[in-house]
Amino acid sequence: MNEVSKKIAKLLKKANSLPYVFVGSGMSRRYLHTDSWEELLRDFAKQAAPDFGEHAFNQYADGRRGKDLEGFPGIASAIERDFNRMWFLKNANSADGKLYAEKFNDVFTPFKLEIARKFCNQTLDTVDLSEPLRAEINCLKKAGEKSIAGIITTNYDNLVEELFPQYQTYIGQSELLFAQTYGFGEIYKIHGCCSRPESVVINENDYEDYNEKQAYLVSKLLTLFVEHPVIFLGYSLNDPNILKILESLAKCLTKQQLAELGERFLFIEYAPGCANTEFVETERAGVKMTAIRTNEFLSVFRGLCEIWSKYPVKILRKLKKDVYELVEDVHNSGVSIQVLNIDDNTDADDIQMVMGVGAFSAMGDVGYGSLKATDLYLDVVFDDKRFDVDKLVEITLPQLLKQNSGSLPVYKYLSESGDGISGLNAIANVRELLSATINKRLLKLSTSADFDELVQNCNDDYCRASAKIVVEIFPEHYDVNKIESFLRLALTEKPGCLFEDPYKTDIKRLIRIYDWLKYAKK
Numbered sequence: 001m002n003e004v005s006k007k008i009a010k011l012l013k014k015a016n017s018l019p020y021v022f023v024g025s026g027m028s029r030r031y032l033h034t035d036s037w038e039e040l041l042r043d044f045a046k047q048a049a050p051d052f053g054e055h056a057f058n059q060y061a062d063g064r065r066g067k068d069l070e071g072f073p074g075i076a077s078a079i080e081r082d083f084n085r086m087w088f089l090k091n092a093n094s095a096d097g098k099l100y101a102e103k104f105n106d107v108f109t110p111f112k113l114e115i116a117r118k119f120c121n122q123t124l125d126t127v128d129l130s131e132p133l134r135a136e137i138n139c140l141k142k143a144g145e146k147s148i149a150g151i152i153t154t155n156y157d158n159l160v161e162e163l164f165p166q167y168q169t170y171i172g173q174s175e176l177l178f179a180q181t182y183g184f185g186e187i188y189k190i191h192g193c194c195s196r197p198e199s200v201v202i203n204e205n206d207y208e209d210y211n212e213k214q215a216y217l218v219s220k221l222l223t224l225f226v227e228h229p230v231i232f233l234g235y236s237l238n239d240p241n242i243l244k245i246l247e248s249l250a251k252c253l254t255k256q257q258l259a260e261l262g263e264r265f266l267f268i269e270y271a272p273g274c275a276n277t278e279f280v281e282t283e284r285a286g287v288k289m290t291a292i293r294t295n296e297f298l299s300v301f302r303g304l305c306e307i308w309s310k311y312p313v314k315i316l317r318k319l320k321k322d323v324y325e326l327v328e329d330v331h332n333s334g335v336s337i338q339v340l341n342i343d344d345n346t347d348a349d350d351i352q353m354v355m356g357v358g359a360f361s362a363m364g365d366v367g368y369g370s371l372k373a374t375d376l377y378l379d380v381v382f383d384d385k386r387f388d389v390d391k392l393v394e395i396t397l398p399q400l401l402k403q404n405s406g407s408l409p410v411y412k413y414l415s416e417s418g419d420g421i422s423g424l425n426a427i428a429n430v431r432e433l434l435s436a437t438i439n440k441r442l443l444k445l446s447t448s449a450d451f452d453e454l455v456q457n458c459n460d461d462y463c464r465a466s467a468k469i470v471v472e473i474f475p476e477h478y479d480v481n482k483i484e485s486f487l488r489l490a491l492t493e494k495p496g497c498l499f500e501d502p503y504k505t506d507i508k509r510l511i512r513i514y515d516w517l518k519y520a521k522k
Helices: 003-013 025-031 037-048 050-061 068-091 095-100 110-120 131-146 159-163 172-178 204-212 214-227 240-252 255-262 298-305 313-328 365-369 373-382 389-403 411-417 436-443 451-457 462-472 480-493 503-519
Strands: 020-023 150-153 168-171 186-189 230-233 265-270 278-284 287-294
Touching: 003 265, 003 287, 003 298, 025 131, 025 159, 037 050, 037 068, 037 110, 050 068, 068 095, 068 110, 068 204, 131 159, 131 298, 131 313, 150 214, 159 186, 168 172, 172 214, 204 214, 214 240, 240 255, 240 278, 240 287, 255 287, 287 298, 365 389, 373 389, 373 411, 373 480, 373 503, 389 411, 411 503, 436 462, 451 462, 451 480, 462 480, 462 503, 480 503
Parallel strands: 020 150, 020 230, 150 186, 168 186, 230 265, 265 287
Antiparallel strands: 278 287
């Protein structure tokens, strides 16, 4: 992870919650090669007025440029009238003409139908992306699993659905405003979607209707913005759609509230001529925010992956939905309460209702007898189980130590309990946690490897890195904080490495080393 990623992660961690990502047309142009708004209208202008050829757009734009939203809604309305007429003439006897003749109306027109088709045909499978762009896409997909609360977009295409197929999509303002949403694992397409041509917001009437309802949309967005940081991707700092939303937010809030809100806003601006990523403070529509100018997005997305929820967002959404429905259903009809261990492989559809009130420490003696070694390994790294330490030392550890030949991370719990465990050999030096073979190999090394360089050279292969840390770094050089950060990232990005052969041996050994360094080293 480079310095840019670290700085972005640090900015996001201040909010202590997962971010919402506002996705603009720049993202679709980057990864799907879609048209800009002007390019789209130029294309349809030539179809609406073929006699004018390349000059068709200028005929429609004459007298309309410079108005609100650069005059594009008015230009679109003018083009749409002629395009619809040409479409009906061309398709009077075609299959399309017969299919849609009775379906078209004021909001569902041939113009919108063909725009929708154009965008629906542009997918990740239809473009040839370079390796750097593929790497960005893969990293963003990974972030979508645990590091992004939801997506807001003004785009018509299906890029975000391709990137985050596990998210629930809401199309248009009306659906967003009146449907029950849960704030996690959701996509809000506020300008419509190519899957529903009538929802596309593009002409003057569409924008008039959109603006009339914007106060309700802003109130919805404000709720999200207060609870989550917001990352703007694929927009220019002067994008009129974003400026309108920011202006509406500014009218609702005090200067102090705006300042607090601005601390949560990160505006990522693509700057191809920018040699080094720049972090600058800027202000738009009365809202101060951090603008990040960069010529690549991989560092941005890697920084985003540095924050994560313990559970995938699709699980968080399912749990929130179930709890909401349980509260709303006064009869609690059909609800069954079961104990279910949720992990990264749990299918959200398999969860009927999972509810726990109180701390893990309230778990009975029988429960402490059923814990597994992996529960301890994960708790030592993430420190989130809140076990009753006395019961753990009395019931769980003696049982699990026998099952695991004495190899367990135990010092976290012994340091909290103060009690010892019969038969447990005291460790005076971290080298005692290493095998004779590893110790012999370390003796042959002339120099110790650098931790950060070693991990970076493994290219996100956390299992390989965990093995190399032990055999290429002198134990006296271990940095407990770096090991902690590495383990948390490794178990978040690749949780299977704790369970799968041959990786589990290396990662478990490193966790035991970390456990001793943090809780037992004198």
